[in-house]
Structure formats: structure tokens, C-alpha cells
Amino acid sequence: MGHQVLLVERSPFPRPHVGEAMSPGVWDLLDLSQARSAVEALDVAHSTGARVRWIDHYEQLIDPPIGRLGFTVNRGEFDRALLETARAAGAAVLQPARVTSVERTASGWQIELSSHERTRTVRARFLADASGRSSRFRGRRIPTSPHTIALDGLWSFDHSENFQTHIEARREGWYWGAHLPGRTYRAMAFIDPDLLRQHQISKPGLDAFYRKLLSRTRILSALEAPHLKEPVMARDATCYFETTPIDSTSIKLGEAAFAIDPLSSSGVQKALQTALTGSVAINTILKGGDAAAAIDFYLDNHRRSVTQHAEWATSHYSEHRQNKGGSFWLRRARQPSSTDRQHSRANAKEYRGEPVRLAPKVRLVRVPCAVGDRVEMHEAFFHPAMARPIAFVNGIDVAPLVAGLATAAAGYSDFGSPWSPNEPHAAIISWLVRHGVLETASPSFQG
Numbered sequence: 001m002g003h004q005v006l007l008v009e010r011s012p013f014p015r016p017h018v019g020e021a022m023s024p025g026v027w028d029l030l031d032l033s034q035a036r037s038a039v040e041a042l043d044v045a046h047s048t049g050a051r052v053r054w055i056d057h058y059e060q061l062i063d064p065p066i067g068r069l070g071f072t073v074n075r076g077e078f079d080r081a082l083l084e085t086a087r088a089a090g091a092a093v094l095q096p097a098r099v100t101s102v103e104r105t106a107s108g109w110q111i112e113l114s115s116h117e118r119t120r121t122v123r124a125r126f127l128a129d130a131s132g133r134s135s136r137f138r139g140r141r142i143p144t145s146p147h148t149i150a151l152d153g154l155w156s157f158d159h160s161e162n163f164q165t166h167i168e169a170r171r172e173g174w175y176w177g178a179h180l181p182g183r184t185y186r187a188m189a190f191i192d193p194d195l196l197r198q199h200q201i202s203k204p205g206l207d208a209f210y211r212k213l214l215s216r217t218r219i220l221s222a223l224e225a226p227h228l229k230e231p232v233m234a235r236d237a238t239c240y241f242e243t244t245p246i247d248s249t250s251i252k253l254g255e256a257a258f259a260i261d262p263l264s265s266s267g268v269q270k271a272l273q274t275a276l277t278g279s280v281a282i283n284t285i286l287k288g289g290d291a292a293a294a295i296d297f298y299l300d301n302h303r304r305s306v307t308q309h310a311e312w313a314t315s316h317y318s319e320h321r322q323n324k325g326g327s328f329w330l331r332r333a334r335q336p337s338s339t340d341r342q343h344s345r346a347n348a349k350e351y352r353g354e355p356v357r358l359a360p361k362v363r364l365v366r367v368p369c370a371v372g373d374r375v376e377m378h379e380a381f382f383h384p385a386m387a388r389p390i391a392f393v394n395g396i397d398v399a400p401l402v403a404g405l406a407t408a409a410a411g412y413s414d415f416g417s418p419w420s421p422n423e424p425h426a427a428i429i430s431w432l433v434r435h436g437v438l439e440t441a442s443p444s445f446q447g
Contacts, residue, residue, distance in 0.1 A: 001283045001373055006122060007086055008113060009095040010131075014076025018152060018235065020180055021165075021265040024068035029272040034089070038081040043181040044071045050165040053218070054174075056322045061164075070265070072180050099136065102127075108249050126282055127250040130275070133236060135256040144310045145239035145261060146331040149196065151189040151210045152233045159224040160185075168217045171323040176262070177219040185223060189213050190237060190262065192328050206232045237262055239313070241306040246298045248291055251278050258306050261313035270305065277301050277370070284375040290368075294375040297368035304388060354440040356429065362437055364403055365389050379403070385436045393428045401428075402437065 030036040047070040050062045064070060087093050097115035108125040129137045166177040173191035180186055189210060201209045210232040220226050241258035245251065254271030277298060284294035317332035324333065362383045369378040369391045379399040380391035391399055432438040 001279070001287075003283070003286060005086075005091040006124070007083070007091045007093045007095075008097050008099065008111075009083065009093065010098050012096045013080040013083060014074070015079075017075035017079065018186070019267055020072045020075050020078075020186060021178055021268075022071050022073060023264075023266040023269045024065060024070050025266070026269045026272065027068075029269060029276065032276055033082075033085065033272065035082055035085040038085050039073075039078065042073060042077050042081060044073050045163065045179050045181050046071045047165055047178075048163050050167060051162075051218075052166075053168040054316075055169075055319055072178050072186075074181050102137065104249070125249065126286060128253055128278065128282065129250065129256045130253040130271075132255040133259065135252065137250070137252070137256070138242075139252075140243045141240045142243060143238055143240045144258075144306060145313065147193055148237040148239075149191055149193050150235045150237040150262065151191065151206065151213070152235055153187050153207075153210055153214075154180075154229045155185040155187060155220070155223065155226045156183060156229050157185060157223040157226045161222040161224075164222070166219050166222070168219060169320050169323070170216060171326045171328070172213070173328050174263070175214070175217050175219045184229070185220075185226070187214060187219050188262075192331070194327075196234070203234075206234060239310065241302070245302050246278070246281065246295050248285060248295070251282060251298065253278050257302060260305075260309040263313060263316060264309065270309075273305075274302075280370045280373055281375055283373050287374070289374050290377065293368040293377050297370065297375045300368065300388075308387075356433060356438040356440055358402065359383060359436055359439045362402065364399060367391065381437060383435075383437055390437075393431055396428060398428060398432070402432070 027036065030039055047064050049064050052060045052062055054060070083093065083095075094113065094115055097113050099111060100114050100119070101112040103110045105123070108123065109127045111122045111124065111127070113120050113122060127137075129135055131137075160179065163179045165179075166175070168175045172195055173189060175187070175189050177185060177187040191213075196209075199209060207228065211228075214220060239259050239261050242252050242256070245257040253274045255267070257274055260267055260270055281294040281298040283289075285291045314332060314334040317329060318334055320329055320333070323329055362381055364379055365382050366377050367380045367389045368375050369380070371378065378391045378397075380389035381399055381402045382389040391397065429438065433440065
């Protein structure tokens with residue numbers, strides 16, 4: 001986008017890092033950031049499905065979506081591939097280096113850096129913080145889950161019966177295991193910190209306690225001769241969000257902005273999404289665009305993501321029945337709601353070419369949208385059954401088309417070329433009907 005960028009990284013790469021599981025949606029984001037080829041060159045382990053014991057003690061075998069495989073990586077190599085992609089795109093990289101002081105100035109930021117026993121001063125118009133949970137620029141963080149600890153162990157093995165991910169729920173928490181490249185296996189136990197206090201477990205006793213917990217499960221059952229490669233780590237896995245992740249000269253990205261439940265296995269995907277969304281907002285601000293719209297755009301995406309992931313997590317914790325009276329599950333589950341503001345797919349209608357009209361309560365609003373590499377205020381439509389206003393469907397601006405229906409019912413043939421029955425417009429009409437924005441006109445309607 002023409003900006004001068006300095007990327008400061010504290011650790012030399014590759015370095016050990018958790019978060020190796022990648023959801024299928026990561027590939028689309030790697031395409032957008034031009035990093036797909038670099039990641040495809042890595043040694044990855046593709047998921048062959050999952051063995052899940054969640055609702056009760058019965059095991060479910062879940063196949064991966066056709067054509068959309070998740071995968072696991074060595075995170076040190078994955079992060080290095082992204083770093084080299086940034087360098088190839090023109091970013092200057094200072095690594096290893098650490099921030100010793102930060103000062104906000106009238107023109108942006110003054111940052112003191114230490115690298116190879118040297119110090120330097122960097123002045124910047126804009127500061128992007130992507131330093132994760134340990135962010136030194138932390139503002140006000142609001143937890144969106146009970147305090148959660150992940151006991152994390154890396155295993156080697158001689159042979160494996162299968163290469164499926166394993167997920168298992170127990171009374172004290174839940175467990176996850178997945179194969180990594182290089183005949184290694186990551187197994188994690190997600191528990192309340194109270195469990196460690198109840199059993200008076202300190203750091204020297206973590207390995208033994210972790211092994212005891214895993215012995216009650218089938219997480220390691222597919223491995224022949226598993227061997228714990230390194231000491232067990234206790235990591236914070238609590239979900240949270242920053243209340244102010246962006247202003248006119250700074251932004252927080254990834255886990256510096258918010259952390260989602262590890263049950264989703266989509267933390268990396270969400271971090272990449274914040275980076276791409278944030279880059280559009282930053283570009284708008286730095287190039288003299290509508291800064292207020294850019295900030296609102298990023299804040300709206302931030303709040304919506306936090307809410308959606310929190311609701312998704314509590315919904316899945318509520319599905320567990322076998323130990324639903326246990327304190328771990330009571331703290332994370334929610335009571336079933338008598339109302340659901342989302343549009344019901346069970347009642348959704350399929351479009352078959354009938355005349356359509358605008359559904360009642362649909363209204364046009366102006367919202368900040370990403371248009372190319374900038375944020376602009378744009379007309380969108382909103383319906384109470386929708387989670388948010390929509391301006392584009394499949395990349396097509398639909399607000400003008402919806403506005404044309406605002407006066408009266410119109411036949412399909414009356415829309416002219418923008419509403420021709422050819423793809424992609426027929427698919428968009430179907431989408432609008434299916435989501436309750438358009439409804440089919442009465443059978444007596446005469447076009």
C-alpha cells in the first residue's frame with residue numbers, strides 16, 4: 001500500500017510456539033496476504049477427521065469437510081514463513097529486538113529498541129501491536145470466559161494407529177490431542193486453576209499431574225510408545241477482549257486485541273483476519289481518508305467477533321451432558337434461550353424464480369465498509385433477523401438493488417439487467433430470500 005513498515009520481533013525464528021492447529025479458512029486468508037505458497041512449502045500434517053467424546057461417553061467420528069482440510073504445522077516454521085513474506089513485500093525486519101520504552105508524541109510514537117547490545121530510536125506515525133497475550137501496551141481487558149489453564153505437553157512416538165484429532169470431555173475439563181509434523185503430538189488438558197490448587201500442584205509436580213489426567217482419557221490411545229519430549233507447561237487459556245483496540249495512531253491485532261476459546265481451533269485464523277481488517281483501517285487513516293469510519297469499521301468487526309465466538313463457545317459447552325453438574329461445565333455453559341435473534345434456517349424459503357418484494361422491517365442504513373483497500377461509509381440493508389447490516393453479497397453491491405424494492409412489490413422480470421436470472425445475480429436473490437430480506441410475492445400478484 002506504499003507505506004514504510006518496520007516489523008520488530010523479540011525472538012529469533014524459528015522458535016517453539018503453541019497454536020499449531022489451522023482451520024480450513026486459514027487458506028483463504030493466506031491467499032489474501034500472498035503467503036499461501038510459502039506455507040504450502042512447509043511440512044504440514046493434514047487432518048483426517050476427529051474422534052470426539054463431548055456430549056457423553058460415546059465417541060463420534062467426524063470427517064473433514066470435502067475439499068477444505070484443516071492442518072497442523074510447526075508454528076516456528078509457519079511464523080517464519082509469514083515473516084519472510086512480509087520481508088519480501090518490503091517490510092524492514094528487526095530481529096531479535098525488544099522494546100525498552102514507548103512514548104506517544106504529537107506526531108505519533110517514539111520507540112526505543114534494543115538489538116544486539118545496541119539501542120536505536122524509531123519514530124512512527126502508527127503503531128500496530130501484535131505481541132499477543134503478553135502485550136506491554138495492554139489497556140483494559142475484559143474476560144469473556146472463566147479463568148482457564150491449559151496443561152500442555154509435546155510427545156514423540158514410534159507409530160500411530162490413525163492421524164485424527166482427539167477431543168474428549170471429562171468432569172474436570174476437556175482434552176485435545178493432534179499430530180504435528182515430524183512424528184510429534186501435542187496433547188493439552190483444559191482445566192480450572194482451582195483444580196491445581198485443590199491438589200496442591202506446583203511447577204515441579206505438573207508433569208506427574210498432567211500424566212495422571214491424561215491416563216483417564218483416550219487422548220494418547222492411537223500412539224505407540226509415546227514419550228513426553230519436554231516439561232509440561234501451564235498456559236493461560238482464558239478468553240478476553242480489549243475494550244479499545246484502535247485509535248487514530250495505534251491498533252491491537254490478534255491476541256493483543258482478543259483471545260477466543262481454544263475449542264474452536266481457529267485462533268490463528270482470527271488473528272490473520274484482524275491483521276487484514278486492521279491493514280485496511282490503518283491505510284485509510286494514514287492516507288487521509290475517513291478516520292472515524294476506519295475506527296468504527298475495526299471496532300464493529302472486533303465487537304462482532306468477540307460476541308460471536310463467546311456465544312459459540314457457551315453453546316458448545318452447554319451441549320455436554322455427562323458431567324453438566326460439574327463446576328467446570330456450570331461455569332462455561334449457558335441456560336437455553338427462549339428467543340433466537342438469528343434467522344431460522346428451518347423456516348428459510350428457497351427461491352424458485354417467483355416475483356419477490358422487500359420484507360417488512362428491512363431498512364437502509366449507512367455503515368463503514370471496506371471498499372478495496374480503504375474504509376468508506378456505504379449504504380447497506382438491515383433486517384432484525386440479521387446479525388448485522390449487509391452491503392455486499394458475493395462482492396456485489398446489493399443496497400441499490402434492495403432500495404429499488406422499497407416502494408412496492410415488483411416482479412422478477414421488472415428488475416432489468418442488474419437482476420437478470422443469470423449467475424451471480426440469481427444466487428444473490430436466492431441468498432436474500434433465504435435470509436428473509438426478500439419474500440416471494442403472493443400468488444395473486446400480476447407483474
